[in-house]
Amino acid sequence: SQQGEEDPQALSIQEGENATMNCSYKTSINNLQWYRQNSGRGLVHLILIRSNEREKHSGRLRVTLDTSKKSSSLLITASRAADTASYFCATPPDSSYKLIFGSGTRLLVRP
Amino acid sequence: GAVVSQHPSWVICKSGTSVKIECRSLDFQATTMFWYRQFPKQSLMLMATSNEGSKATYEQGVEKDKFLINHASLTLSTLTVTSAHPEDSSFYICSAMGQGNEQFFGPGTRLTVL
Numbered sequence: 595s596q597q598g599e600e601d602p603q604a605l606s607i608q609e610g611e612n613a614t615m616n617c618s619y620k621t622s623i624n625n626l627q628w629y630r631q632n633s634g635r636g637l638v639h640l641i642l643i644r645s646n647e648r649e650k651h652s653g654r655l656r657v658t659l660d661t662s663k664k665s666s667s668l669l670i671t672a673s674r675a676a677d678t679a680s681y682f683c684a685t686p687p688d689s690s691y692k693l694i695f696g697s698g699t700r701l702l703v704r705p
Numbered sequence: 706g707a708v709v710s711q712h713p714s715w716v717i718c719k720s721g722t723s724v725k726i727e728c729r730s731l732d733f734q735a736t737t738m739f740w741y742r743q744f745p746k747q748s749l750m751l752m753a754t755s756n757e758g759s760k761a762t763y764e765q766g767v768e769k770d771k772f773l774i775n776h777a778s779l780t781l782s783t784l785t786v787t788s789a790h791p792e793d794s795s796f797y798i799c800s801a802m803g804q805g806n807e808q809f810f811g812p813g814t815r816l817t818v819l
Contacts, residue, residue: 634796634815636711636798637798637800638810639807682749691802692754693739693808695750700746
């Protein structure tokens, strides 16, 4: 079963604009992770934010976590055409090591 | 480091045959690996947790007799889809858990059952 939902399901923006994706989850978590998947490929780990963190940065990526609302957001600044991909949040439910993925956001960055 | 490979990258088979997919951690040992299935334009669904030297743990709704998992060594887990049917056609992705409990994903295997 999926942990939660992501919105929007699809997002189309112009190169240079910022892209924001949101993720909601259902259970308590130790951390939340964001992954990227190019079409028909495996997953690339982008960033992990722990439950006691509120915000984390990595290059052009900014992730926030609100445990009271059980939600997270991923912001990609100054987007590039190469950022076109699907983005998934994933959480390990309870104290498990397995990952439950959100429904994903398909991002299209137009050159 | 932390590279995970899958073999084959794609496979086409006839309905009723069995297909084996391998997942290897190339430069690290992984006592735990995971198998996911992904249908077109959908998210990854966890199928099972593969534990080296013991039986796999299957998620609810996943038939363990249909999806056989063997984790015989610290670097190899295999998923065998038995008596495959067209509805089993999907993208199968594995991941291997590293020492820091992070997961490293393989490139996936696309299975098409005719």
